[in-house]
Amino acid sequence: MEYDTLVIGSGISGMESAIKLGDMGYRVLLVEKEASIGGKMILLSKVFPTLDCASCISTPKMAAAIHHPNVTALTYAEVEKIRKLDGRFQVEVVKHPRFVDEAACTGCQQCETACTVSVPDQFNSDLVARHAAYIPFPQAVPKKAVLERAGTSPCTETCPAGVKAHGYVSLARSGEYEKAFQLVLQSTPLVGTLGRACFAPCESECSRGSLEGPVSIRRIKRYIADDHYDAHRRLQALPEITHTERVAIVGSGPAGLTAAWQLARKGYPVTIFEAEDQAGGALWTIPAYRLPSAVIGQDLDNLRQIGVSIRTNTPVHRIEDLFDQGFSAIVLAVGTTSPVQLLVAGAHASHVDNALHFLKAVKTGVGTRLEGMTVAVVGGGNVAIDSARSALRLGARVVRLISLESREAMPAFSWEVEEAEQEGVFVLNGWGVESIGESELHLMGCDATLDREGRFDPQYDRTRVQSVPADRVIVAAGMRPATEAWQSTLTLAGGGRIAVESESQATSWPGVFAAGDAVSGPTSIAEAAGAGKKAAEAVEAWLSASAFSPGPMRLPRVSQEEVLARQSQYALRPPRGGNKALVLHPHDFTEVEPALTESEVRDNSGRCLDCGVCSECQECVAACPADAIHLDAREERFETTVDSVIIATGFKLFAADRKPLYGFGRFKNVITGMQMDRLLAPTRPYHTVLRPGDGKVPESIAYIMCTGSRDQTVGNPLCSKICCMYSNKQNQLIMGALPLADVTVYDIDMRTTGKGYEEFYVQTRAMGTTFIKGRIAEIVEKDNGNLVVRYEDIDHGGQILEQEHDLVVLAVGVQPNHDVERFFEPGVLEFDDYAYVNEADEILSPGQTNVPGVYVAGTAAGAKDIPESILHAGSAVAQASAYIEGRRLPV
Amino acid sequence: MMSGRRDVREIIREEPIHRREIQTALTDGGKTVPELAALLGYSSEELVYWVMGMRKYGFLTELPDVTEDGYYRYQVGPRGAI
Ligand SMILES: Cc1cc2nc3c(=O)[nH]c(=O)nc-3n(C[C@H](O)[C@H](O)[C@H](O)COP(=O)(O)OP(=O)(O)OC[C@H]3O[C@@H](n4cnc5c(N)ncnc54)[C@H](O)[C@@H]3O)c2cc1C
Ligand code: SF4
Ligand code: SF4
Numbered sequence: 001m002e003y004d005t006l007v008i009g010s011g012i013s014g015m016e017s018a019i020k021l022g023d024m025g026y027r028v029l030l031v032e033k034e035a036s037i038g039g040k041m042i043l044l045s046k047v048f049p050t051l052d053c054a055s056c057i058s059t060p061k062m063a064a065a066i067h068h069p070n071v072t073a074l075t076y077a078e079v080e081k082i083r084k085l086d087g088r089f090q091v092e093v094v095k096h097p098r099f100v101d102e103a104a105c106t107g108c109q110q111c112e113t114a115c116t117v118s119v120p121d122q123f124n125s126d127l128v129a130r131h132a133a134y135i136p137f138p139q140a141v142p143k144k145a146v147l148e149r150a151g152t153s154p155c156t157e158t159c160p161a162g163v164k165a166h167g168y169v170s171l172a173r174s175g176e177y178e179k180a181f182q183l184v185l186q187s188t189p190l191v192g193t194l195g196r197a198c199f200a201p202c203e204s205e206c207s208r209g210s211l212e213g214p215v216s217i218r219r220i221k222r223y224i225a226d227d228h229y230d231a232h233r234r235l236q237a238l239p240e241i242t243h244t245e246r247v248a249i250v251g252s253g254p255a256g257l258t259a260a261w262q263l264a265r266k267g268y269p270v271t272i273f274e275a276e277d278q279a280g281g282a283l284w285t286i287p288a289y290r291l292p293s294a295v296i297g298q299d300l301d302n303l304r305q306i307g308v309s310i311r312t313n314t315p316v317h318r319i320e321d322l323f324d325q326g327f328s329a330i331v332l333a334v335g336t337t338s339p340v341q342l343l344v345a346g347a348h349a350s351h352v353d354n355a356l357h358f359l360k361a362v363k364t365g366v367g368t369r370l371e372g373m374t375v376a377v378v379g380g381g382n383v384a385i386d387s388a389r390s391a392l393r394l395g396a397r398v399v400r401l402i403s404l405e406s407r408e409a410m411p412a413f414s415w416e417v418e419e420a421e422q423e424g425v426f427v428l429n430g431w432g433v434e435s436i437g438e439s440e441l442h443l444m445g446c447d448a449t450l451d452r453e454g455r456f457d458p459q460y461d462r463t464r465v466q467s468v469p470a471d472r473v474i475v476a477a478g479m480r481p482a483t484e485a486w487q488s489t490l491t492l493a494g495g496g497r498i499a500v501e502s503e504s505q506a507t508s509w510p511g512v513f514a515a516g517d518a519v520s521g522p523t524s525i526a527e528a529a530g531a532g533k534k535a536a537e538a539v540e541a542w543l544s545a546s547a548f549s550p551g552p553m554r555l556p557r558v559s560q561e562e563v564l565a566r567q568s569q570y571a572l573r574p575p576r577g578g579n580k581a582l583v584l585h586p587h588d589f590t591e592v593e594p595a596l597t598e599s600e601v602r603d604n605s606g607r608c609l610d611c612g613v614c615s616e617c618q619e620c621v622a623a624c625p626a627d628a629i630h631l632d633a634r635e636e637r638f639e640t641t642v643d644s645v646i647i648a649t650g651f652k653l654f655a656a657d658r659k660p661l662y663g664f665g666r667f668k669n670v671i672t673g674m675q676m677d678r679l680l681a682p683t684r685p686y687h688t689v690l691r692p693g694d695g696k697v698p699e700s701i702a703y704i705m706c707t708g709s710r711d712q713t714v715g716n717p718l719c720s721k722i723c724c725m726y727s728n729k730q731n732q733l734i735m736g737a738l739p740l741a742d743v744t745v746y747d748i749d750m751r752t753t754g755k756g757y758e759e760f761y762v763q764t765r766a767m768g769t770t771f772i773k774g775r776i777a778e779i780v781e782k783d784n785g786n787l788v789v790r791y792e793d794i795d796h797g798g799q800i801l802e803q804e805h806d807l808v809v810l811a812v813g814v815q816p817n818h819d820v821e822r823f824f825e826p827g828v829l830e831f832d833d834y835a836y837v838n839e840a841d842e843i844l845s846p847g848q849t850n851v852p853g854v855y856v857a858g859t860a861a862g863a864k865d866i867p868e869s870i871l872h873a874g875s876a877v878a879q880a881s882a883y884i885e886g887r888r889l890p891v
Numbered sequence: 892m893m894s895g896r897r898d899v900r901e902i903i904r905e906e907p908i909h910r911r912e913i914q915t916a917l918t919d920g921g922k923t924v925p926e927l928a929a930l931l932g933y934s935s936e937e938l939v940y941w942v943m944g945m946r947k948y949g950f951l952t953e954l955p956d957v958t959e960d961g962y963y964r965y966q967v968g969p970r971g972a973i
Contacts, residue, residue: 113948118906120899129903129944174907175973567898606908666895668936686943687953687963694935695924695942697961785935 003029003072005880006091006642008079008823011039012058012866013858014648015065016873017880021646022070024881029640030065030073031093033819036140037073038062039650043123043137045680047866048729049760055139055682062141076146080637082645082823087887089642089853097633099147099614104628107143109135111620111629116170117610119148121685125675127692128685132614133629138683147620147629151558153612155202155217161194161258161529163187165202165217166608170615172220173605181228183617184221185235188529189261189302190254190283192229192295195222196593197286198526199413207563207611212572216596216604219577223601229298235305242267245328245543249273250316253281254525255516256333257300258532259539260308266540270308271327275315278364279303281335282517283525285359285383287390288589293363317485319512329539332486332498332507332514333532336522340478342378346436347475355379355387355476362390362589371395374469376441378402378433379476381411381522387474388425393586400426400468402433404446404458419592422582428468432460441470481518497521504548505535513538555612563611568665573607576600643887644853644880647837648873649819651859654708654716654812662704662810667781668693670808672707673726680733689737691807693785698741698807701734702789703727704776705747709813718834720813721863724751727811728761731769744803746774746791754865774801779808814863829854836862847876855880902937906944909933913941914950914972921954921964 003026007018010032018030030037041047042062044054066073080092100111115131123130123137132148153166163184171180184191198218206214247263249256252274260270278284280296303310316322322330339354341347355377361367375391377384380403388401401420403410407429410417421427431443445464451457483496491499491508498507498514505513515535516528541548564570578594586592596604621629656664656672663670669691671679679689691698705727709720724747731743750771752758765771774791777800781787786806793801816835823829830838830850837856840848847855857876858869909931916922916930924942928935942965945951949970953963 116907118903118944120903126899127943128947129906129940131948170907175911567900569898571897571901602908606905608904610904668896685947687946690939690963692936692939694928695939695962697957697963699961 001072002640003027003642004884005029005644005646006031006079006082006089007646007648009039009648009650009860010037010065010073010075011648011650011858011869012041012061013650013860013869013873014039014646015061016870017646017648017857017877018071018073019061019064019068020874020877021880022068026070026881026884028071029642030071031077031079032073032075033078034136035076035098035144035146036136036142037065037075038139038141041866042139043678043681045677045682045733046729048725049754049756051729051732053682059139059141062139066141075142079823083825084828084851084853085641087853089645091640091642091645093638093640095636095638097149097635098144099149099629099631099633100145101628101630102142102144104626105144106626107135107145108625109145110623110625111145114619114623116174116176116617116619117613117615119610119613124678124685125672127675127678132610133620145628147614147631149555149612149614150562151556151612152554153610153615154205154207154557154560155215156612156616157554157557158201158205159530160201160524160527161188162533163194164616164618166610166612166615167617168224169215169217169220169605169608170610171617171619172224172601173608175602177224177227178233179617179619180224184224185302186618187533188254188258190257190299190525190529191221192225192299193254193283193291194525194529195219195225196295196591197283197291199524201526207560207609208607210560210564211570212574214575215608216575216577219593219596220601220605223596223598225295225298226595235302238306239265239267241269241307243269243543246271246326247329247331247539248322248325248327249331249333250322251281251333251335251516251518252279252310253283253333253335253516253528255335255518255528255532255535256281256331257303258529259331259333259515259536261303261306262533262536263539264303264306264308266536268540268543272308272310273314273316273322274310274312277312279310279312284363285356285386286363287359287386287393288363289389289393289586289592290386292591319486319489319509323511328511329543330512331532331535331539332512332518333516333528333535334481334483334518335528336479336481336517338480338482338496339475340480342433342436342475342477344433344435349436349438351438351471352436352473352475355383355474356479358387358474359383359390362394367394369395370472372397373471374398374400375472375474376400376402376468376470377474377476379478380405380429381476382413382416383479384476385412385416385420387476389420389423391472391474392423392425393589395587396472398426398469399424400428400470402431402441402443402468403427403429404432404449406430409449419580419582422584424585431466432458434462434465436470436473437467439469439471440467441473442467479522483518495521504538504541505531506538506542511542513542558611563609573603575607576603643884644855646855646857646876646880647820647823647849647860648857649817649860651814651863652817654714654815656707656810656812658714659707659711659810661776661778662707662808663779663781663787664810667779667787667808669781669785669787669806670779670810672810672812673723673730674812676730676809677726680730680737689734691785696806697738700742700744700805700807702787702803702805702808703731703743703745703811704808705745705811707810707812708815710748716813716815716834718863719751721751721753722865723811723813725754725757725760725865727809728764730809731764732767735767735769743769744805745769745771746776746789747771748773748775754867814859817860820860824851832862834862836860845879847872848879853883896936899940902940903944906941909941910945910950910973913945914967917951917966921966923958923960923962923964925962927965
């Protein structure tokens, strides 16, 4: 689609330009970066000097602009680049995703009400909250919701299981623990397990980590799992079986359970085949002091509740048997159940056990006590640590952990090694086993474990030897999948791992998929669960004969720098919650990590920085009656060609904290003129005019004029032209709203240059506003929030006086909007000395820039009030039209 | 990292964690912001953000009359207790 004119910005100047050009028959593309058209005018209370209601006179213009047959209005969109080409302009536009289907959205605001993320409302000058899902303001045009999404939060992006970590943290913050539980269930049934035994990679990436420590994301999950299970809640909305194809899952570790869970939720009849006598796979090797057995049982019950059939003691030897039994697809999730044996003398002695067998026996209560024994655990990974700490709990007198690796190179997490040591485990680094004797272990030095290519290739130093006593030896030297039986039917990779096509998890046998540690080698619960989820998606695609496409791509991760830059300062709040109870030589398998209390959960979730803004908690999706929320929407870019361009990007308000003397940002009852206009508007942030410091109805209000204008100290010698008049307007409105309030204006002089403006000012005086010609020397905040204004009283001999007020309003002025600078290549469009768009001939051709065909309307060219902006837009329109027609005339 | 007032974004972000205690504090009758501040131990300024955010989304509403000191009282709003 081509247009005659591009209008950038839809404030009163942009709307006026678009409507007038449209009326003249030109096709107009109106691009507005906010989610509603209307600019600043729609946010005002009333307008000077007529005191017409701003929204009453703005909304017809907004409706006219959006419904005009010749105007295409794009909101939440930006112009990226404009290039002149053969006398016309090539324009690149990006339309940001609203994540809401505009056609379906009815503006009912249910999503906004349900949303769990609160941020400052820019349309109320940050005086109150809005939600991440929001409708900009009540008269927004279009009145459609938008979700503010800056990207994927680091925690969510990192979770290998695909759990929306930020989502459940934000639900927990609102006390919605059951909803948080349900959100985790969308990814995996192992809520309680992951709440305790996940290594929490999310926390390593948490943006809060660079402040005073990450949000305790995992422990919050533990709380929400306990909250659900302790209340004996059953799952709601159980899926119905809607497919005839049956799916067999082989193996019931995290990968198999999650694959089964996902497929059952999609309506497939699922049967899990498990060789052992209990479902759970490797979860049964995690000692109870980290993961109590009851929690595994609770998580497994989720699967039973949705109808997954689990057949234990049923090893699958031949895959074809499953097809013969009528299964249409199979997921192999058999984990790594074969321990790697030590190839040394004595390795098969009766006092030598492998760690997997040992840990499982301990957990299921069939392990023997090790009272008074000296135990050696061989290995440097997490399984070795679990074994060593379990041995202590079984009564061992001495436990040594023999690691081939140096301390730094140990595969176990460093915190796990430290905890083991705190409990009394002795860690010996850089030693390999030479042989195993009846009551001792013969060790030899190990200088390195990897070769130059990073492959495992231990370099022993046989001159360095020692023997350590060992009544029992537990070997944790690695694990591999037990896939020997499938060697002839499936393609296997190194170490017996099942080879799969990396995206779809498909094995070499059509209809057979594989997931988890059986594919990747030993990983973690979360990674295995994530692989199970992916395999389920692939099975579903295969069964429905559709091409496999991995789930919707996430938005790019939000950078920590971007997140931290959103605030000027942070209050540090170290994470609350009891530390692990570590004692020397613990005697039992009681959980070492205490549960967070509810108050600690609130406190911790309150520390979350809402990195992605929207947390993906999905509350809006559930709340929207029109099914209009689409989190997988993405930005759209397009190019178009136009004959002319009108820049109507308006102005920025002076940032009042650049005048530290006045205390904005430091003193709670110092606000800006725009904030006061919002307080006076019908769609105001509070129910009436109150001071923000404590909600008091102000009795004495001071105005400080020329804040950021006519002031060389902030680099702006210009008068802003509007602040005198808007302050007068506000003074009159305040006297209407708060008849008892006193208003004092500290000014240099009053600039009332417009029809009826001087009369308006005289009226303000007559209504009781006190005007003091005074330069402000200082503002001091009192304990009660009142403000003492020290000023030089110019009309009375320059004496320094003080007056106390309970609210100070800074009449902030107008600043250029630097957005314009990036539309064209540098140097193409000219700017004046104050960075406004330069009007080449301001007097004779207002609105004309130095680029033929490019015009400027309204405050983008300098400070103007509304009537002046409309007039200026008229001039820009006339010139744009003349330019277009001129080009069309035959030469 | 921190001097004087907290960042508005930080205060507003925390509003959901205070909803329940604020509503609970109002069960025995409407209260002004300074009364809530004294009862709950938060600053009046932060409470204004929380009270107004809760009011905006229906968790609280104001009572019609202003107190002698110039404050409105707030009570549980149309959305009911959470
Ligand atoms: C507190 C206050 C009170 C006031 N009261 C009055 C009053 O009573 N009477 C009166 O006559 N005047 C008043 N004014 C002045 C009035 O607000 C302005 O004159 C008027 O808003 C100017 O309109 P505009 O279209 O030029 O700019 P704006 O209203 O600033 O509109 C510019 C539009 O462009 C959009 N935009 C910006 N950059 C881009 C981009 N890169 N891409 C796309 N879109 C972009 C913006 O989002 C905005 O919608 C007041 C001003 C203030 C601050
Ligand atoms: S601050 Fe919150 S959203 Fe950001 S990474 Fe941490 S938990 Fe996730
Ligand atoms: S309009 Fe008035 S307050 Fe604003 S800069 Fe000009 S003189 Fe100062």
